[in-house]
Amino acid sequence: MSSVGQSWGRYPVAAQTIIDITDRHRPLPTVNGVVLPYGNGRSYGDSCLNDGGTLLRARGMDRYIRFDPFTGQLECEAGLLLSDILDLVVPQGWFPPVTPGTRFVTVGGAIANDVHGKNHHVTGTFGQHVLNLELLRSDGSRMVCSPELHPDWFAATVGGLGLTGLITRATLQLRRIAGPWMSCETRRFRNLDGFFHLSESVAARHEYTVAWVDCVSTGDGLGRGLFTCANHAPASPDVKPGAPNRHLSMPFTPPVSLINPLSLRAFNSLYFHRQREDIAHATTHYVPYFYPLDGVGNWNRIYGPHGFMQYQCVVPPTAAQEGIKQLLEVVARGGDGSFLAVLKQFGNQPSPGMLSFPRPGTTLALDFPNQGERTLRLLDKLDDIVAAAGGAVYPAKDARMNGQRFRQYFPAWEAFSHFIDPRFSSSFWRRVAE
Amino acid sequence: MLRILIVGASSAIAEATARCYAARGARLFLIARQSQRLEDMASDLKVRGAADVAFATLDVNQLDAHGDVLSQAWTWLGEVDAMLVAHGTLPDQNACEASAELAVKEFNTNGTSTIALMTLAANRFEAQRHGTLAVISSVAGDRGRQSNYLYGSAKAAVTAFASGLRQRLTKVGVNVLTIKPGFVDTPMTRDFKKSALWAKPESIARSIVRAVDRGRSVVYLPWFWLPIMLIIRHVPEFVFKRIKL
Numbered sequence: 001m002s003s004v005g006q007s008w009g010r011y012p013v014a015a016q017t018i019i020d021i022t023d024r025h026r027p028l029p030t031v032n033g034v035v036l037p038y039g040n041g042r043s044y045g046d047s048c049l050n051d052g053g054t055l056l057r058a059r060g061m062d063r064y065i066r067f068d069p070f071t072g073q074l075e076c077e078a079g080l081l082l083s084d085i086l087d088l089v090v091p092q093g094w095f096p097p098v099t100p101g102t103r104f105v106t107v108g109g110a111i112a113n114d115v116h117g118k119n120h121h122v123t124g125t126f127g128q129h130v131l132n133l134e135l136l137r138s139d140g141s142r143m144v145c146s147p148e149l150h151p152d153w154f155a156a157t158v159g160g161l162g163l164t165g166l167i168t169r170a171t172l173q174l175r176r177i178a179g180p181w182m183s184c185e186t187r188r189f190r191n192l193d194g195f196f197h198l199s200e201s202v203a204a205r206h207e208y209t210v211a212w213v214d215c216v217s218t219g220d221g222l223g224r225g226l227f228t229c230a231n232h233a234p235a236s237p238d239v240k241p242g243a244p245n246r247h248l249s250m251p252f253t254p255p256v257s258l259i260n261p262l263s264l265r266a267f268n269s270l271y272f273h274r275q276r277e278d279i280a281h282a283t284t285h286y287v288p289y290f291y292p293l294d295g296v297g298n299w300n301r302i303y304g305p306h307g308f309m310q311y312q313c314v315v316p317p318t319a320a321q322e323g324i325k326q327l328l329e330v331v332a333r334g335g336d337g338s339f340l341a342v343l344k345q346f347g348n349q350p351s352p353g354m355l356s357f358p359r360p361g362t363t364l365a366l367d368f369p370n371q372g373e374r375t376l377r378l379l380d381k382l383d384d385i386v387a388a389a390g391g392a393v394y395p396a397k398d399a400r401m402n403g404q405r406f407r408q409y410f411p412a413w414e415a416f417s418h419f420i421d422p423r424f425s426s427s428f429w430r431r432v433a434e
Numbered sequence: 435m436l437r438i439l440i441v442g443a444s445s446a447i448a449e450a451t452a453r454c455y456a457a458r459g460a461r462l463f464l465i466a467r468q469s470q471r472l473e474d475m476a477s478d479l480k481v482r483g484a485a486d487v488a489f490a491t492l493d494v495n496q497l498d499a500h501g502d503v504l505s506q507a508w509t510w511l512g513e514v515d516a517m518l519v520a521h522g523t524l525p526d527q528n529a530c531e532a533s534a535e536l537a538v539k540e541f542n543t544n545g546t547s548t549i550a551l552m553t554l555a556a557n558r559f560e561a562q563r564h565g566t567l568a569v570i571s572s573v574a575g576d577r578g579r580q581s582n583y584l585y586g587s588a589k590a591a592v593t594a595f596a597s598g599l600r601q602r603l604t605k606v607g608v609n610v611l612t613i614k615p616g617f618v619d620t621p622m623t624r625d626f627k628k629s630a631l632w633a634k635p636e637s638i639a640r641s642i643v644r645a646v647d648r649g650r651s652v653v654y655l656p657w658f659w660l661p662i663m664l665i666i667r668h669v670p671e672f673v674f675k676r677i678k679l
Contacts, residue, residue: 022621025470060621063474064481076481088482 005055008300009044010307011370011399014051014427022060024077024168027140029056034425035138037162039106040081043113044310045399046427047161053425056166058108065169069094072174073131078108078167083294090286094174095232098126103291108167113396114159114356118208118230118290121347123175125358127158128349133170138423142168147352156419159353161395163420163429181233182208182289188278192223192325196362199227199345207231214268215341215366218332223325224272225343233283249297257304257369259339267339303369310397311379312357312365314346319389320362326385327364334378338366354412354419357394365397376400395428406432435485436460437511441494441551442521444471446620447570450639451518456484463507464489466521494521494547495539504554513562516646517555519548519569524622530584537584545588549595556599559608566646567603568611569596573654575614576663579679600651611645612652616659 036050038057061079072094083103100115114127132146145154157164203209206229213225315323342365351358368375392409438455440448443464456479472489479487488510492503525540559565575589600610617632638655645653654660
């Protein structure tokens with residue numbers, strides 16, 4: 001599914017040796033230089049790259065260890081994909097309590113980035129549902145960590161970007177569902193205030209909420225978009241649509257990015273008007289609901305040979321309305337737009353990891369075709385706003401924030417650095433912390 | 435319920451095949467060298483839906499241990515609906531040219547041991563009068579090539595043996611399936627540069643299960659190796675010996 005030793009944004013390009021890890025009982029391979037665990041390569045920037053070093057590709061550690069269909073506790077090796085787990089547990093009435101926007105991530109990767117989903121305001125991050133994990137260090141030692149057992153190592157490893165050692169296995173607590181269907185409701189909002197209003201009024205009744213924002217629109221329509229909220233549907237919903245059966249794929253990388261101001265303007269406008277009513281209801285299979293982009297294999301190729309840059313930030317509640325408005329203005333004014341602009345209110349649960357990204361506030365995710373300096377300058381401008389508002393930028397999606405900003409966003413970085421395995425490092429970490 | 439026996443169970447193709455059968459609720463008996471790997475696989479396959487999983491360790495080059503292990507498998511499974519013989523190595527051709535001892539050892543692992551196992555298993559299948567004995571040979575066995583003719587010759591022996599055995603056992607209702615994979619992306623081929631011709635073990639495994647279901651005799655996996663090998667087999671010797679493959 002993913003290219004070898006690349007990140008999902010296909011930027012930056014790194015040269016590294018790849019070693020497959022298939023046996024969790026073996027000690028780590030001895031190599032010259034530093035190593036970094038690599039799951040399925042779905043991090044966007046350079047947090048999953050190790051330029052000049054070695055990647056320990058963990059996808060071969062893909063065995064289940066134990067699944068109790070009565071309690072929903074699943075113990076498995078860290079290289080298993082969420083998609084495999086879904087195939088196994090959904091028919092048995094279980095679901096991951098937290099899922100990111102793609103199901104092609106490994107369990108180890110989900111822990112190491114402490115990923116979040118559309119239900120953050122209800123369930124918090126992925127790491128909050130990890131009952132325990134085993135950490136294998138380069139000195140050959142193994143440590144089972146949990147919120148009770150070596151809690152400091154647990155807090156360092158959850159969201160620890162793979163730097164504290166190799167996660168070999170983990171036990172997850174799944175949650176009950178009645179079936180694979182989702183009841184969804186999509187509401188149109190005409191400006192940013194509309195988004196904040198809906199977040200307050202609708203979120204309480206729905207486990208999953210997220211909004212798509214038209215980031216080409218300016219003026220009165222700044223921040224207009226579609227607010228989608230959903231719950232797991234009862235076992236027999238009124239409508240049973242067929243399970244999805246799409247196998248589209250981007251077969252090659254076009255010579256130039258297909259995302260440009262023209263296609264963006266057209267797409268954003270069409271998408272905003274895709275439903276006639278202001279409120280639309282639907283029953284949907286969980287796959288297209290949670291993973292619309294997984295339906296198109298290698299969709300990252302549409303951005304052409306230079307790849308793209310994701311930008312996801314969070315702005316704390318007190319500064320959210322003003323901060324998000326400023327961010328959207330900068331993006332709209334730049335004319336670069338963003339194909340996928342996503343807004344979501346995080347909940348108030350404290351995240352379990354020292355370097356976890358989710359924190360109370362409003363999060364905005366954007367992506368931009370990589371146009372070199374021009375894109376970097378734009379993202380620096382966004383950083384100025386986020387930093388001034390006391391927010392943070394998501395390392396899993398970053399390829400460019402400067403070290404000073406990172407250290408401001410993640411004040412625990414110094415305490416965290418004592419937990420880093422001396423033989424582990426990443427392109428990201430060398431960029432922001434050294 | 436399907437009863438499945440797999441030799442060389444920890445190889446990538448075998449493990450992927452075992453997962454297909456586990457998802458169907460089969461009962462599986464696994465044979466491989468390392469007990470830890472077998473234990474890991476057994477718990478994995480049970481979560482994936484296998485009715486039950488048992489295993490035994492075996493070094494296939496200890497020919498006198500074959501009978502005992504097969505008898506354990508047949509006792510535990512009752513009867514065997516499909517047996518997959520999947521063990522093997524990829525010998526270093528250059529090293530095999532330098533050492534006759536190594537050449538014979540590799541031939542034994544990839545050829546002799548397989549023939550020995552199939553000989554004993556064939557008699558058990560003949561007695562139960564149904565089932566499929568599937569063996570992983572290779573496209574490399576179709577014609578000896580400079581780059582890996584030691585491996586190729588061992589697989590050629592397996593292919594010829596399986597062909598004869600198929601003629602014999604078809605008459606009592608037992609199918610012998612010869613599987614000829616091309617390049618497969620597994621730990622065994624870790625050091626090769628991969629091209630579009632390379633297949634994933636999961637897709638090979640699905641094809642193996644389908645071939646067993648359909649009672650096929652010989653399958654090339656993926657299918658495009660059939661025309662490729664047809665051409666390679668028919669290149670005249672005076673041309674063949676002058677090129678490098």
